[in-house]
Amino acid sequence: MPNEVANQEQDFLIDLLRATYQNQEVYPILQRNLSKLNDDLALKLRKRVSDRFAKEPAIAINLARVIIKLSTIIQEFEQGNIASNLEIAIAGYETVLQVCTREAFPQEWDVVQQALVIAYQQRQQILSRTIGELREPTIQTQTQINTLTEQLQEELQQAKLQVNDLKTTITELKQKEGNSESRIEITSLIAEFKELKERQIRVEQFPPTVKILPKTEQFNTAIFYDIENLTMGRNNPNLKFSLKEIQTNLENTTIVNKIAIQCAYADWSDSRLRPLNNEIQELGIEAIQIFDYSHKRNAADMQLAIDIMELAQSRPTLQVFVIVSGDGAFAALAKKLHEYGKTVIGCAYEVQINRILKSVCDCFISIPAPHVKIEDIPINKVTNESLFNDDILVVTNQVLQDLKKDFEQLSQLKEDGIHLPKIHTILKDNILNFDQKRKQHGYNLAKFLKKVIEGTDICLSSDNNKLILRETLTLGSNGSSNRTLNGSSPCLVTRVLTTNSVTQF
CATH class of the missing domain: 3.40.50.1010 (5'-nuclease)
Incomplete structure (x- = not known):
C-alpha cells in the first residue's frame, strides 16, 4: 500500500511537469489532487529534479525553466493547504538554482531570486498568523486559570474560617454536654467539621498545580x-x-x-x-x-x-x-x-x-x-613564500581574485579599473578586522595591495589610485584604449520568463 501511494504521487508530479511543458492547463490537475499537494511532494520535487540535472545536464536549463513556471503556478494556487503549496514552490525555486547560476544564466537567476523573495515573505506571514492563532487560546486559558485560582483562594479562606468557627462551637458544646440533645448536636457538628477539613485539604493541594501549567507553555x-x-x-x-x-x-x-x-x-x-x-x-x-x-x-x-x-x-x-x-x-x-x-x-x-x-x-x-586544520589552508593559491607565511595576504589576494567572478566588477577591471576606496570597502566587508590586520605590516593601503597582487594578473594603475587587469594596462600602454580592447560593454537585457521562453526545449 505505501508503495502504491508513492507511485501515485510520483505519477502526479510527472503529470504536472508534462502539462507545464506542453503549455496545458495545470489548475484542473491540481484541483483533482489537492490531497497530494503536501510536504512530501516538495521533497519528491527536489530529489527528482536534482537527479535529472545530474544525469542529463544537456537539458538541465530547459527543465529548470519548466520548474520555474510550475513553481509560479503552484505558488499562486489558492486551494488546498496554502502553506504546503508555498513549500512546493520554494522547493522548485531553490532546486533550479543548481543550474540557474548568476554567472551562467543571469536572467533566470534574477527571476528566481525575485520569486524567492516573495515566497519567503509569504512563508513568514503564514508563520506569523499561525503563531498569533496559537497565542490567542493560550491567552484565554491563562485568563481562565487566573480567575479559577482567585476563586479557589477565596474558597480556601472561607473554608478555614468555617473550620475555626466549628472548632469553637464544638468546644463550647462539649463544655455544656449533659443531655442527649447536646450529644446529638455535637456528633452532627463533628461530622460537618470532618467534611470541611477534607475540603480544605483538597483546595490547598489544587492551586500549586494550576500555577505551574501556564509557565511551561509560554513561547x-x-x-x-x-x-x-x-x-x-x-x-x-x-x-x-x-x-x-x-x-x-x-x-x-x-x-x-x-x-x-x-x-x-x-x-x-x-x-x-x-x-x-x-x-x-x-x-x-x-x-x-x-x-x-x-x-x-x-x-x-x-x-x-x-x-x-x-x-x-x-x-x-x-x-x-x-x-x-x-x-x-x-x-x-x-x-x-x-x-x-x-x-x-x-x-x-x-x-x-x-x-x-x-x-x-x-x-x-x-x-x-x-x-582550522592545516589541510584547510588554501596553499594552492599561494604564489610565494611571503604569502604562505601571512594569512592576511592570502585572504586579501583571494578576495581580489574573486572580483573577476562578478560580471560588473570584471568589466570595471577590464576597462577603467576600480577605485581604491571601493576596493577598501569590499575588503572590509569580506575580511574581519581588515584594517587592524593590514596595519600590522606598517603599509598604507596602496603599498599593501601592491605586495598582495605581486605576480598576479591584477595590478595598480599608474597613479596608484585604481586596481586594473594587468593585460588591460599593458595593451593600453601600447596604444590601444581600454574601450577598444574590451569592445562595447555587454549588457544584460532583463526579460520575464514567458510561457514560450519556458517551454522551448
Missing part, C-alpha cells in the same frame, strides 16, 4: 543568527560551527522558556552555504535571503535589526531576544530593546566578542572558536 524567545559573522566573512566561509549546539546552550539558560521564532540571515544563493541547509530545516530556522548584487555593507545586519524592532513592538509575548553575532554595531539595538522592556542575550565566538555588546547584554554565551 517567549526569538533567535536571530548573523550567518556572515558565524562564517567569519564571505571569503572562504568557516562552517565549523553547530547551530544545534547554540540552540541547546540557549535552551539551558533560565531566561529562555520556549523558542517561538528563529531567523538566519545570509545570501543563501551562495552554494558554499548549502551544508547548513539540513541543520536549518531540522531546527525549524527560517532562512532570510539577503541579496548581494554588489558589496553593500551590513545588508544582513540592517534587515536583522529591522525585523527585531518590528517583532519587539508587535509581539508582546516575545520577551527574550537572542542575537547570535559578535558585531559591536548591535550594542545600540540591545539598548533599544531594553527601552521596550525586553531581555537581550548575546552569543558569539570567544575571539570575536565585542566588549561593548557584551556589557549591554543581560547574558552572553560564548561559542568555542573553530580550529
Whole structure:
C-alpha cells in the first residue's frame, strides 16, 4: 500500500511537469489532487529534479525553466493547504538554482531570486498568523486559570474560617454536654467539621498545580543568527560551527522558556552555504535571503535589526531576544530593546566578542572558536613564500581574485579599473578586522595591495589610485584604449520568463 501511494504521487508530479511543458492547463490537475499537494511532494520535487540535472545536464536549463513556471503556478494556487503549496514552490525555486547560476544564466537567476523573495515573505506571514492563532487560546486559558485560582483562594479562606468557627462551637458544646440533645448536636457538628477539613485539604493541594501549567507553555524567545559573522566573512566561509549546539546552550539558560521564532540571515544563493541547509530545516530556522548584487555593507545586519524592532513592538509575548553575532554595531539595538522592556542575550565566538555588546547584554554565551586544520589552508593559491607565511595576504589576494567572478566588477577591471576606496570597502566587508590586520605590516593601503597582487594578473594603475587587469594596462600602454580592447560593454537585457521562453526545449 505505501508503495502504491508513492507511485501515485510520483505519477502526479510527472503529470504536472508534462502539462507545464506542453503549455496545458495545470489548475484542473491540481484541483483533482489537492490531497497530494503536501510536504512530501516538495521533497519528491527536489530529489527528482536534482537527479535529472545530474544525469542529463544537456537539458538541465530547459527543465529548470519548466520548474520555474510550475513553481509560479503552484505558488499562486489558492486551494488546498496554502502553506504546503508555498513549500512546493520554494522547493522548485531553490532546486533550479543548481543550474540557474548568476554567472551562467543571469536572467533566470534574477527571476528566481525575485520569486524567492516573495515566497519567503509569504512563508513568514503564514508563520506569523499561525503563531498569533496559537497565542490567542493560550491567552484565554491563562485568563481562565487566573480567575479559577482567585476563586479557589477565596474558597480556601472561607473554608478555614468555617473550620475555626466549628472548632469553637464544638468546644463550647462539649463544655455544656449533659443531655442527649447536646450529644446529638455535637456528633452532627463533628461530622460537618470532618467534611470541611477534607475540603480544605483538597483546595490547598489544587492551586500549586494550576500555577505551574501556564509557565511551561509560554513561547517567549526569538533567535536571530548573523550567518556572515558565524562564517567569519564571505571569503572562504568557516562552517565549523553547530547551530544545534547554540540552540541547546540557549535552551539551558533560565531566561529562555520556549523558542517561538528563529531567523538566519545570509545570501543563501551562495552554494558554499548549502551544508547548513539540513541543520536549518531540522531546527525549524527560517532562512532570510539577503541579496548581494554588489558589496553593500551590513545588508544582513540592517534587515536583522529591522525585523527585531518590528517583532519587539508587535509581539508582546516575545520577551527574550537572542542575537547570535559578535558585531559591536548591535550594542545600540540591545539598548533599544531594553527601552521596550525586553531581555537581550548575546552569543558569539570567544575571539570575536565585542566588549561593548557584551556589557549591554543581560547574558552572553560564548561559542568555542573553530580550529582550522592545516589541510584547510588554501596553499594552492599561494604564489610565494611571503604569502604562505601571512594569512592576511592570502585572504586579501583571494578576495581580489574573486572580483573577476562578478560580471560588473570584471568589466570595471577590464576597462577603467576600480577605485581604491571601493576596493577598501569590499575588503572590509569580506575580511574581519581588515584594517587592524593590514596595519600590522606598517603599509598604507596602496603599498599593501601592491605586495598582495605581486605576480598576479591584477595590478595598480599608474597613479596608484585604481586596481586594473594587468593585460588591460599593458595593451593600453601600447596604444590601444581600454574601450577598444574590451569592445562595447555587454549588457544584460532583463526579460520575464514567458510561457514560450519556458517551454522551448
